[in-house]
Amino acid sequence: KAGVTQTPRYLIKTRGQQVTLSCSPISGHRSVSWYQQTPGQGLQFLFEYFSETQRNKGNFPGRFSGRQFSNSRSEMNVSTLELGDSALYLCASSLVRGRVNNEQFFGPGTRLTVL
């Protein structure tokens, strides 16, 4: 079974631009979560989508948004990029949601650099 895939793997943008990142979950997984990983803040939860609806949200500004399609693939968008948005963006998929023992499988991440 293929793992979680994320595209692109690397991205360079300039301040003020917007970016869209894509995540394809493991086949059959319906929940997709997004995380931001930086050296200073570590891994921080952005949001979770399940059945095309945002179910949970972390403490990030409205410039960060996402969506999920009927095939469970998800995209996240960051508008008006800032230097501090430079990070590794990780997507994780899981079979279901709402259970504490629900294992999340992570993709390799998209490395975003904002110049």
Place this chain on the structure above:
Amino acid sequence: QKEVEQDPGPLSVPEGAIVSLNCTYSNSAFQYFMWYRQYSRKGPELLMYTYSSGNKEDGRFTAQVDKSSKYISLFIRDSQPSDSATYLCAMIRPDDYKLSFGAGTTVTVRA
């Protein structure tokens, strides 16, 4: 103050040594505890999970949870160079199911 505190290290040990990693947390609502391993240029992968106080073993790995002290640990016995990675603790509250991660500890096992 972060909800989950983890010393980022780095930690360097000789092959065969015991690696000891730990995290503290402030919110007693956390009920489920995990350890993830992240190799360079890869996403985190789940190593172990536990929901009760006490020890859980899986091969060379032992996870400990002390809910009364809000303290969790991961021990790696007979460490190998292939164990060189960043280890992240994570925990979940049953009321929101969001994973809260520690900063991660970078471990290098020297051959």
